[in-house]
Amino acid sequence: MVKVDFSKKIGKIKPMHCVNNVPFVPYNKGQNDLYLKMQEAGIPYTRLHDTGGTYGGRCFVDIANVFPNFEADPSDPNSYDFAFTDRLLSEIVKYNIKPFYRLGASIENDHHIKAYNIYPPADNLKWAKICEGIIRHYNEGWANGFNYNIEY
Numbered sequence: 001m002v003k004v005d006f007s008k009k010i011g012k013i014k015p016m017h018c019v020n021n022v023p024f025v026p027y028n029k030g031q032n033d034l035y036l037k038m039q040e041a042g043i044p045y046t047r048l049h050d051t052g053g054t055y056g057g058r059c060f061v062d063i064a065n066v067f068p069n070f071e072a073d074p075s076d077p078n079s080y081d082f083a084f085t086d087r088l089l090s091e092i093v094k095y096n097i098k099p100f101y102r103l104g105a106s107i108e109n110d111h112h113i114k115a116y117n118i119y120p121p122a123d124n125l126k127w128a129k130i131c132e133g134i135i136r137h138y139n140e141g142w143a144n145g146f147n148y149n150i151e152y
Contacts, residue, residue, distance in 0.1 A: 018045040018100070022092060039095040045152075046092060047100040050107055059084040062105050064117035067130045074129040077143030086146075089138065093148055100152045101138065103131045 022035065038046075051060040059065050065081070072079035092099050105117045121127035137145035 015044045017043060019043055020047045020049055021051050022046045035091055035095040038097060043097055045098045045100045049102045060088055061085050063130060064105060066134055074126060074133050080133060080143060082137060099150055101150050
């Protein structure tokens with residue numbers, strides 16, 4: 001049995017009304033009412049998991065999308081393709097929503113027809129260095145990046 005004494009304050013309740021992904025409409029040219037509504041609702045975080053969309057398709061967030069050639073050098077900024085993810089994160093941050101950046105791969109429900117990026121990385125250390133490059137890009141300004149201070 002759980003008992004709650006509402007006459008005593010013991011601290012803030014952690015916000016639990018976060019969302020997965022965001023209503024990304026990049027061709028709205030800065031007039032994204034859906035982001036504004038999320039901001040007005042006080043949505044604190046958006047988790048970037050299985051991120052896609054009609055504009056940019058499967059070009060967002062996933063390791064294989066941001067670092068499309070696993071044979072490339074993770075220390076070379078030219079090995080990364082941040083274009084769509086940069087745009088997505090800039091919109092999220094503009095509306096004071098914190099991104100929860102999932103480092104990984106989106107589900108491929110139709111992998112039985114053809115699988116693209118569902119297999120474990122061939123080199124775990126290299127994969128970790130790629131993740132480090134992504135983190136540095138969004139938190140330390142590396143490779144013409146940002147200082148978004150992404151916590152998760």
